[in-house]
Amino acid sequence: QAVQLGNPIIKEPLIHAVLEANDAGIIKGMKDLGGGGLGSVIGEMCHAGGVGAEVHLDKVLLKEKDMAPWEIWVSESQERMLLAIENKDLPKIEEICRKWDIEMSLIGQSVEGDYLDIYWHGKRIVHLPLDFVTAGVEYERPFKVRSIKKMQEIPLEPNYRNILLSLLKSYNIQIGKIDPYKGALYTVDEAVRNLVAVGARPHSFSDGLNFGNPEREEIMGEFHESCRGLGDAARFLGIPYVSGNVSFYNEAFGKNIPPTPIIMAVGIIEDIRKAITSDFKKEGNSIYIVGETKEDMGGSEYYRLIGAKSTVAPEVNLQYLKDRMEEILKAIDEGLVVSCHDISHGGLAVTLAEMSIGGNIGAEVNLAPIGFMRPDFKLFSESPSRWVCEVKKGKEKEFEEIVKAKRIGTVEGENLKVRDGNRWLFNIHLNILRDAWRSALRRYLG
Incomplete structure (x- = not known):
């Protein structure tokens, strides 16, 4: 040997x-x-x-x-x-x-x-x-793509303070469980968002595909649709998968795991001195939301938490993602953005809380500019291709000329205060937010 x-x-x-x-x-x-x-x-x-x-x-x-x-x-x-x-x-x-x-x-x-x-x-x-x-033996395993009937329950409005604190303690659920294709697109979307949020241009992917028993046609259908979504996203964005892994037969007692594609994304920052982080930096800076918020609550942590049902999974518009990506990268490169965080698990509310916790600075936020919809959808929707940007005071006009975004608030104080027009939804001190956030892993592990 x-x-x-x-x-x-x-x-x-x-x-x-x-x-x-x-x-x-x-x-x-x-x-x-x-x-x-x-x-x-x-x-x-x-x-x-x-x-x-x-x-x-x-x-x-x-x-x-x-x-x-x-x-x-x-x-x-x-x-x-x-x-x-x-x-x-x-x-x-x-x-x-x-x-x-x-x-x-x-x-x-x-x-x-x-x-x-x-x-x-x-x-x-x-x-x-x-x-x-070279060519391998090909076997086309039969698969079945299940049809999805759209439905979404509209629950009563919640206690917004309690929901946010509960979301900070919770874990995420997969959109792919509802629609494997949309879930795969969303996974790529989130990977791209995370890179862009620090000022990195997405360069390449590596995937880990985890599924149940492929001998069952519906499981093979989930695998087929997930691969289709991952491929469509990468081809459109021009980002290659340089490696990957597939794990089948993830099941116990006859129950299969939900389709779980995992993406590791690598990005490049030409000048590391221009990299930014997600924590709020300075009182008086403006807060902007980038991207469109929609009432697509399927797979959201909010709906899981309150027990509401929805099969309306978020839909990724790849061209929209690419356009917003380029805008944010340009604004970061020009030094207009001092912090940025993608909006995903828990929606806008959790994003704002995490930025406040990280910077140990509060914020006052008005949801009215987001548009006409219920406040809980504005706060907890997990619509794709969205970010929160903290923009330097006095640089708002320059930022708005580059990025399609809406100004929703200001960094200030020791509380996270959120209203929708004239209606106040919650006012929570940073210490309370931090305690809830820190308890998530302990609560999950018991």
């Missing part, structure tokens, strides 16, 4: 060389050489691109002498990348590799057709169809 040995002295300049080549726009395809070595990577790249491959194993750079062709083909030696480069760009990649003191070699080319041809010192030793070498 052998263990691959990493070489950090090569790894670092290799990373820089690949990044420089990518910035130069000369990489047409790329994969790292991991499991299976060239035997996996060449077939995967060419099969995905709809072309054949011609490979000369005697041109491959070796770490040891006298390796047999089959050993070269399956070697998993570390710190290696396979790049697809057009002939006209070969001088450029050679220049970049010389600059970073990285060895490289031209080992083959893509060709018309769908065959893999491997040569050893001019002699063809393999001639196989790529479908046989």
